[in-house]
Amino acid sequence: MTEAADLTALAPRGVTLLGCGKMGGAMLEGWLASGLPPASVTVLDPNPSDRLKALAGEGLKLNPERLGEADVCILAVKPQMMGEAAPKVAGLAAGGTLYVSIAAGTPISAFERLFGEGAAIVRAMPNTPAAVGRGITALIGNARVSEAQMEAAETLLAAVGETVRLEDESQMDAVTALSGSGPAYVFHLIEAMEAAGVAAGLPQDLAARLARVTVQGAGELARLSPEDPAQLRVNVTSPGGTTAAALSVLMAEGEGLTELATRAVAAAAARSRELAG
Ligand SMILES: NC(=O)c1ccc[n+]([C@@H]2O[C@H](COP(=O)([O-])OP(=O)(O)OC[C@H]3O[C@@H](n4cnc5c(N)ncnc54)[C@H](O)[C@@H]3O)[C@@H](O)[C@H]2O)c1
Numbered sequence: 001m002t003e004a005a006d007l008t009a010l011a012p013r014g015v016t017l018l019g020c021g022k023m024g025g026a027m028l029e030g031w032l033a034s035g036l037p038p039a040s041v042t043v044l045d046p047n048p049s050d051r052l053k054a055l056a057g058e059g060l061k062l063n064p065e066r067l068g069e070a071d072v073c074i075l076a077v078k079p080q081m082m083g084e085a086a087p088k089v090a091g092l093a094a095g096g097t098l099y100v101s102i103a104a105g106t107p108i109s110a111f112e113r114l115f116g117e118g119a120a121i122v123r124a125m126p127n128t129p130a131a132v133g134r135g136i137t138a139l140i141g142n143a144r145v146s147e148a149q150m151e152a153a154e155t156l157l158a159a160v161g162e163t164v165r166l167e168d169e170s171q172m173d174a175v176t177a178l179s180g181s182g183p184a185y186v187f188h189l190i191e192a193m194e195a196a197g198v199a200a201g202l203p204q205d206l207a208a209r210l211a212r213v214t215v216q217g218a219g220e221l222a223r224l225s226p227e228d229p230a231q232l233r234v235n236v237t238s239p240g241g242t243t244a245a246a247l248s249v250l251m252a253e254g255e256g257l258t259e260l261a262t263r264a265v266a267a268a269a270a271r272s273r274e275l276a277g
Contacts, residue, residue: 014040019077026131030160105275135161177268
């Protein structure tokens with residue numbers, strides 16, 4: 001995370017989490033690590049993990065019969081489950097709860113239909129490095145969201161990484177395609193490098209280690225260095241050397257990695273638009 005998130009202001013009325021799977025669970029861990037007491041969190045999930053059950057022993061409210069108040073309700077079920085799950089938290093709207101949806105594709109207008117035109121709704125797109133406090137979340141709110149509520153949403157998401165405000169909801173499909181889905185592209189790059197190392201004659205475990213640590217190190221260097229990625233690439237590339245040979249393939253005019261990434265991101269953005277229904 002970039003700066004310490006102070007969640008104490010949210011403690012009295014608390015946070016309700018609808019759906020606590022991979023993303024919901026990662027956010028919950030960040031909130032707890034940032035000092036939100038388990039007793040300030042309510043989770044609704046029909047398939048609670050052992051970790052959630054253990055937290056229930058520390059005061060977290062797990063699948064209560066009646067929902068209490070909440071400052072913020074995070075909607076973290078699959079888009080396909082939202083229609084069935086969201087009515088469970090619709091009653092919170094009357095108490096001025098801010099809804100924050102992280103569902104891919106689902107537009108703010110869908111939640112306005114579910115919770116009423118007066119409901120304050122933020123649409124956000126995090127990513128799975130949130131699980132290690134290194135995510136990035138893009139956010140945009142509807143006209144009902146006050147500046148204080150926007151800051152509360154940002155504070156919650158800053159507990160698991162960086163945050164950025166969008167100017168327009170139409171940017172969300174491309175954001176989802178780039179940073180929401182993006183970790184999968186990087187993991188696949190690790191897989192591809194490992195396979196390429198094996199094809200070049202290395203044992204599997206050595207290739208796996210070299211690929212994983214190379215991607216980690218390059219990512220960390222890109223994060224910490226004042227130089228941009230293009231210069232960092234040049235720094236690796238001796239004229240007439242091995243990297244130049246590889247880049248002649250990866251940067252081939254019209255059929256290189258940029259074209260492939262552009263097609264992949266376009267496919268993800270198109271799917272995000274389809275999920276809007
Ligand atoms: N995984 C990602 O990389 C990622 C990134 C950004 C956004 N998202 C979005 O986050 C949301 C959750 O994705 P995920 O990967 O955590 O999925 P997941 O399947 O890991 O988690 C979904 C959770 O919802 C629960 N659930 C199902 N029906 C429910 C209901 N009726 N009421 C309450 N809970 C219910 C499930 O038991 C599960 O724990 C999706 O909308 C997805 O688009 C995911």
